[in-house]
Amino acid sequence: KEKLEINREQRALMKAIVDAYNRHQIPEDVAKKLLQDQYSPEENFLLLTEMATSQVQVLVEFTKNIPGFLSLDREDQIALLKGSAVEAMFLRSAQVFSRKMPTEHTDVLEERVRKSGIPDEFMTPMFNFYKSIGELHMVQEEQAILTAITILTPDRPYVKDPQAVERLQETMLDVLRKLCVLQHPQEQQYFARLLGRLTELRTLSHYHSEMLASWRMNDHKFTPLLCEIWDVQ
Ligand SMILES: O=C(c1ccccc1)c1ccc(-c2nc3ccccc3n2[C@H](C(=O)NC2CCCCC2)C2CCCCC2)cc1
Numbered sequence: 001k002e003k004l005e006i007n008r009e010q011r012a013l014m015k016a017i018v019d020a021y022n023r024h025q026i027p028e029d030v031a032k033k034l035l036q037d038q039y040s041p042e043e044n045f046l047l048l049t050e051m052a053t054s055q056v057q058v059l060v061e062f063t064k065n066i067p068g069f070l071s072l073d074r075e076d077q078i079a080l081l082k083g084s085a086v087e088a089m090f091l092r093s094a095q096v097f098s099r100k101m102p103t104e105h106t107d108v109l110e111e112r113v114r115k116s117g118i119p120d121e122f123m124t125p126m127f128n129f130y131k132s133i134g135e136l137h138m139v140q141e142e143q144a145i146l147t148a149i150t151i152l153t154p155d156r157p158y159v160k161d162p163q164a165v166e167r168l169q170e171t172m173l174d175v176l177r178k179l180c181v182l183q184h185p186q187e188q189q190y191f192a193r194l195l196g197r198l199t200e201l202r203t204l205s206h207y208h209s210e211m212l213a214s215w216r217m218n219d220h221k222f223t224p225l226l227c228e229i230w231d232v233q
Contacts, residue, residue, distance in 0.1 A: 004181060013171065014175055026092070030096060031109055034109055035112070041215065045217060060081060063080075068168045069151075073160060079156050080156055082156075084153060084156065117217060119210075122207055145176045145179065146176065146198070150198060176191065
């Protein structure tokens, strides 16, 4: 029977990641804003670009605290951030959506997102993803480590030393696997289901440039950081 308990080193790794994840929260809670008012597509697009810009800054700070990340090749660090930013944004949006709140608030939030200006053809895959994340009832350690695993994906474009990234990712996967067994002893395949969400996340993120281009309004303005990260303009 392989050793299942999380050893001291893994506990330190997990603590470093969860502390960083909690320290770098999104400043303004977009859900609160959306629950307050119904905005026009233009206002919603502005809200998205503001939220997404601050989230990318938060993501960079979080990533710098992933043990081992800063010892990767500098250009690979950039390639990993660029390659995971959209996925990290959808993952964070899913976590915002599935946060514990009264049912009527979730319904209003869903309505506001549905009517925000995002083209209809993306609604089903996007909300399927949000709901599948919600059903997992992830604890914050799992959310933080899953975000780190998403960032440390070796097969992002332009990564020169994927093996170095794979070594870091495998360390995270091992901690997450043990955490899942400990946190969800009844659900045998919980860890596998969690990883399955990353596949769904990658598929959803492929749409992102069309989602942006067909946001129901014209002359979409982006911040320089988003132009860099989202490959737009
Ligand atoms: O089309 C999208 C897209 C995806 C990738 C690249 C570019 C565009 C695309 C991108 C996010 C959401 C999205 N799904 C959400 C679920 C719940 C709550 C808000 C959500 N949002 C947006 C949002 O602000 N997300 C924050 C969440 C914190 C981290 C930074 C991002 C708002 C923006 C105001 C209008 C309505 C949706 C919905 C759709």
